[in-house]
Amino acid sequence: MPREAIELTNKLENLSILDQDGNVDEALEPKIADADLRKLYNVMLKTRRLDERCLMMQRQGRIGTYGPCKGQEATPLGFAYAMQAEDWFVPSYRELSAYVWRGWPLGKYLVWWGGNEYGSAVPEGVNDLPICVPIASQCQYAMGIAWASKLRQDDTVCVCFVGDGGTSQGDFHEAMNFATVYNVPLVMVVQNNHWAISLPRSKQTASPTFAQKAIAYGMDAMVIDGNDILSCVTAARESIKKARDGQGPQLIEATTYRIMMHTTADDPKKYRSEEEVAPWLKKDPLIRFETYLRNKKLLDDKIQKLMEEEIKKEIDEAIVFYENYKHDPYEFFEHMYQEMTPELAAQLAELKAYREGPAPEVSASNGNPQVSHA
């Protein structure tokens, strides 16, 4: 038999529970306690407001370049909600809602975007990694963390976030391959926000979905409406449970959209039309969640006004914390490893000697202007 067919039987599920008008598919509606629904809404709203303030602060020159997460609050939040506190969360850089849920102080987020490494110092007792900008490099860390959980038999799951652009990096595929071969408890979430800076989703891959890339690795996968918090919670619960039960790593593609610029260093008007963006404004995760809660009588104008006031106060306090934070250049070396490597220790000593020692004589004979480090 020189030629025979190999049957590929995989199918991908595409899950959507709460539509853009706030209508819910009751057969699929996940069980979430009323108090939790309100708390989820509170965190989603807080994330939106902090994100808006960060953008304003960047425009005022009070923080550095900023990467907004507007419209992408539901997916990280749904996963953070379904995780146990001791599970591991490995983000990229648009997962603010998960950080807020998992207890990161808001001021730390501002310190990070203000350019100080203290923003990367993970709060005590929180099993998270800091914001990761080298695209998809976090996939390798996440896979390693999940492998460690398996070797230690500590029953924890690692949830990793990566962008659609990140799926074109080798790191993503290496992590996926290793994760399935070693059957580690990893949940990989691809936030498909349709853009990687100015590169559209159509140029990112010829695959109809990002999720199907998992099939080649022997990994379970599904697609969800990433702007629907109910789909996100459902997919998160299911995938995290499977990973924890030893059924292997899982890939979730969350369909969403980058409403804002890539970062404040970018102008999306140069490469995409307002007509493309407009329909996504109607799919806003916050608005549909609000409609859902109002229909359930869990939210009204009074509760919402109170939430807005409390959130504003908390953000104001975070900004005061950030603006009073004494930036210390030596901290740059402190938060990368549990114990400083000899190379970093040597660089720290060099910087200290440079800043605190006598001003060096710099000759202008090489044609460069005479400089002093004062």
Ligand SMILES: Cc1ncc(C[n+]2csc(CCOP(=O)(O)OP(=O)(O)O)c2C)c(N)n1
């Ligand atoms: C290894 C690496 N290459 C290039 C960059 C520059 N860069 C920053 S963001 C980005 C696009 C990422 O797109 P995606 O993964 O879709 O994430 P999104 O920004 O849409 O959340 C690129 C190429 C980088 N940070 N790291």
Ligand SMILES: [Mg+2]
């Ligand atoms: Mg993207």
